Amino acid sequence: MSDSAISTTEHAPEHPPGLQHHFAEMEQQADSAKIGMWAFLVTEVLLFGGLFVGYGIMHARFTEAFASAHHHLDRVMGTLNTVILLTSSWTMVMAVSSARAGKQKNLVRYLTVTLLLAGAFLVVKYLEYSHKFHEGLLPGRFYTYAGPHLPEEFLFFSFYFMMTGLHGLHVLAGMIVISWLLRRAIRGDFSPSYYNPVDMGGLYWHLVDIIWIYLFPLIYLIS
Amino acid sequence: MAAHSYAEEKKINTAVLGSLLALTALTVAAAGIHFESPAVNTIVALAIASMKASLVALFFMHLRYEKPINAIIFLTGIAMLAVFLGLTLLDVDYRATPRPANLKPPPGGFTAGVEPAKPGGTAPPAAGEAAQPAEQAPPAR
Numbered sequence: 001m002s003d004s005a006i007s008t009t010e011h012a013p014e015h016p017p018g019l020q021h022h023f024a025e026m027e028q029q030a031d032s033a034k035i036g037m038w039a040f041l042v043t044e045v046l047l048f049g050g051l052f053v054g055y056g057i058m059h060a061r062f063t064e065a066f067a068s069a070h071h072h073l074d075r076v077m078g079t080l081n082t083v084i085l086l087t088s089s090w091t092m093v094m095a096v097s098s099a100r101a102g103k104q105k106n107l108v109r110y111l112t113v114t115l116l117l118a119g120a121f122l123v124v125k126y127l128e129y130s131h132k133f134h135e136g137l138l139p140g141r142f143y144t145y146a147g148p149h150l151p152e153e154f155l156f157f158s159f160y161f162m163m164t165g166l167h168g169l170h171v172l173a174g175m176i177v178i179s180w181l182l183r184r185a186i187r188g189d190f191s192p193s194y195y196n197p198v199d200m201g202g203l204y205w206h207l208v209d210i211i212w213i214y215l216f217p218l219i220y221l222i223s
Numbered sequence: 224m225a226a227h228s229y230a231e232e233k234k235i236n237t238a239v240l241g242s243l244l245a246l247t248a249l250t251v252a253a254a255g256i257h258f259e260s261p262a263v264n265t266i267v268a269l270a271i272a273s274m275k276a277s278l279v280a281l282f283f284m285h286l287r288y289e290k291p292i293n294a295i296i297f298l299t300g301i302a303m304l305a306v307f308l309g310l311t312l313l314d315v316d317y318r319a320t321p322r323p324a325n326l327k328p329p330p331g332g333f334t335a336g337v338e339p340a341k342p343g344g345t346a347p348p349a350a351g352e353a354a355q356p357a358e359q360a361p362p363a364r
Contacts, residue, residue: 031290038293042300049304053311060315063261075251082247090240093283094233101229143329154329206283210276216247217268221254222261 018194030196037200041207044170048211051166055159055218062152069149069156070222072137074128078220081124082212088117089209092178096202099185099195107190107198111182114205118175125168132157163215170208177201239282246275 016026023029059066095110136144139161143154181201184190190198227235250271258264281287286294 034289034293035296038296042296045297045300045304049307052304053308056308056312057315060312067261079247079251083244086240086243086247089243089279089283090236093236097229097232097236103229141327141329151329151332203284206279209283210279213275213279214269214272217250217254217272218265221250221268222265 016193017191018189018196026193030199033196033200034203037203041203044207044211048163048166051159051163052214052218055163058152058155058159059218059222062150062155065150065152066156067222069137069153070219072132072135072145073160073220074131075220077124077128078216081121082216084117084121084124085209085212088114088121089206091117092202092205095181096195096198099190099198100192102192104185104188104190107185108182111178111185111198115175115178115182118171118178121171122168122175125164125171160219163219167208167211167215170211174201174205174208177204235282239278243275243278246271246278 015021019026019029023032091110091114095107095114098104098106098110132138136142136146137157138144138154139158140154143157145153178201181198184197250268253267253271254264256264258267280297286297
């Protein structure tokens with residue numbers, strides 16, 4: 001790039017596909033996108049952070065009630081969802097690698113599997129939620145569980161639904177992003193010199209994974 | 224990242240996935256152990272989760288290979304969260320009740336002994352009573 005294009009204020013005659021005209025070169029564009037993405041991911045961490053702090057306070061205060069309430073959760077389902085999400089992170093990072101290596105077929109394949117795994121995660125979540133709705137294990141004043149329980153158990157379910165619900169919305173948003181990436185990948189928009197959207201979608205998806213990595217032990221495995 | 228071929232990346236990523244799944248098995252197993260205090264269980268679970276999150280951030284999110292600015296941005300956010308969480312939890316043990324005073328009781332009522340603070344009870348000083356909502360009965364004198 002440096003030998004021919006000395007002036008960076010004017011466009012080179014052959015404009016690389018995917019390069020926005022306000023960037024000088026592909027690398028600058030990719031670096032800018034990454035910094036913006038990481039700044040966004042920090043706001044996501046802080047969004048969930050508030051809920052984690054609230055959970056920490058109430059867990060410290062009502063340890064027995066939280067420990068008793070978490071027995072209503074299905075550990076097998078939670079572990080299954082952890083495995084699903086970790087695997088989907090692997091397929092996502094392989095999609096990024098495929099895009100970088102210019103392996104078009106692999107990119108489409110890995111994105112499809114990621115989308116399916118995200119769907120599987122939400123199906124498991126749906127099964128868990130419907131079981132809790134059925135039992136009346138709901139947040140706040142909607143808590144109508146008839147069996148023996150400690151008075152503060154409703155608080156646990158307030159946090160459970162808020163945290164896993166917000167995370168579930170993120171999974172849903174991730175599925176929309178991955179579907180969009182998939183459509184563009186099939187159309188052939190991406191190449192080894194331009195795969196920024198796949199990279200950014202990947203970063204988002206891995207953050208959703210990291211949040212679940214903390215949610216799982218704190219909600220399903222407390223004692 | 225350009226230093227690795229596709230085949231090498233696949234090998235690394237697969238090894239990371241293997242470690243993540245192994246750590247998941249470990250955290251489930253650790254939850255079955257009863258340590259002296261439940262706090263130890265929480266610390267062990269958080270330590271394993273942090274190892275997993277680091278693996279994801281370093282390898283899947285490429286922080287290991289990227290320019291340091293991205294890691295600096297992310298770690299700054301984590302540091303802010305650590306301050307928020309750490310100082311809040313230090314405070315928790317010294318609070319009479321963390322429950323909001325306007326929280327409606329669940330069916331069956333709250334556990335005795337942690338009722339919200341009432342005027343004339345432990346915490347609020349006399350000067351604060353003027354600021355109480357109107358429906359609060361004025362203290363009998």
